[in-house]
Amino acid sequence: MNKISLSKDINWVGVIDWNIRDFHGYITQRGSTYNSYLILDKKITLVDTVKKAFSEEFLAKIQQLTDLEKIDYIIINHVEMDHSSSLPIIAKLAPNATIITSQRGQDAIFKHYGKDFSIKTVKTGDKLDLGNRTLQFIEAPMLHWPDSMFTYVVEEKILLSNDAFGQHLASIYRFDDEVDEHVLMEEAKTYYANILMPLGSLIIRKIQEIVKMGIAPKIIAPSHGMIWRSNPSKIIQAYLDWSVGKSEPKTVVVFDTMWNSTDKMARAIIKGVASQGVNVKLFKLRSATRTEIVTEILESKAVIVGSPTLNQQMFPSLSAFLTYIIGLKPKDKLWAFFGSYGWSRGAVKSMTEMAKKVGFRVFETGLEIKYIPNQEDLEECYEFGKKIAKSIKT
Ligand code: FEO
Secondary structure (H helix, E strand, O other): OOOOOOOEEEEOOOOEEOOOOEEEEEEEOEEEOOEEEEEEEEEEEEEOOHHHHHHHHHHHHHHOOHHHHHHHEOOOOOHEEEEEOOHEEEHOOOOOOEEEHHHHHHHHHHHHOOOOOEEEOOOOOOOOOOOOOOEEEEEEOOOOOOOOOEEEOOOOOOEEEEEOOOOOOOOOOOHHHOOHHHHHHHHHHHHHHHHHHHHHHHHHHHHHHHHHHOOOOOOEOOOOOOOOOOOOOOHHHHHHHHHOOOEEEEEEEEOOOOOOHHHHHHHHHHHHHHHHOEEEEEEEEEOOHHHHHHHHHOEEEEEEEOOEEEEEEEEEHEEEEEEEEHOOOOOOOEEEEEEEEEOOOOOOHHHHHHHHHOOOOEOOOOOOEEOOOOOHHHEEEHHHHHHHHHHHHO
């Protein structure tokens, strides 16, 4: 194996998960990686581990660079199993290693794997001398779990950020400048939208805190996907933009349908939106993934949601979608609802109530059409789309 180095003596020893397509509900269309880093200093240090299914490959990579007994420290930045489930295996094979983690990391390790570990807890600002370089720790609670922390290599200005700044992107390449920039940013955005969107204000504060600590990373090495070495400020700026809810005059229409009436309404609505020069994308829920829809919503100003009425309620697929998007707390969107019904209404009312309950800004009264939309109804749909587009342009 060729060494993959971030700098002299800091090596990537992670694994590539080419086949994963469902990461606890997030559709990972391009697979993922679990990144781990081995620092060959006077004190040999491993930063994070990988998913247990890949532990053999992982151990083999480390053993090409050092004997496991020589490892002095294992840093656990985050206990979610994609990064820690090889810990019990490697801790046994590296009996001289002390595990370094946050207080909450220790609690989580005990709950996941028992208490038979030698652990030292650290907090923000604590440092660890490895001989030729120093590690500094920064707690980052909720990015992604309460236990999460970052590890900063002071002398080389490398931020090992665990989940933050990651992307689910399997590739033979390891660095941002080696892959297609469009694909890289698309996957970084998808990752942010589907994992970190509800944590925008925490992210802004964490970035401000890091700047105040005098940390200006030359390299950001996350635990998933590519390592940002060519221009780390690009991903930091993207996170700041996404965190404040920076959006474009763009609209997403999401719908499901039973006998195509809501489908016809949706198509008339997008024509109305487009008539105002506003970009619009249409997603049928049973054809698109929630993951891609949410990614489009991240930078959109309006979301128009359509459902037929089934048993006086919204269609179940819409209920699942709204539950997902509400949990992600999208910022500053205008929400509008429409749908068809047969003999009794219900979908638009139940969707509107669900959105208002969580404080979403809802556009006027929703639009409902009985049975099959006729020409006049479709014109009403067109006007509905037009009005929404006009309201987000101003
Ligand atoms: Fe990649 Fe929160 O684990």
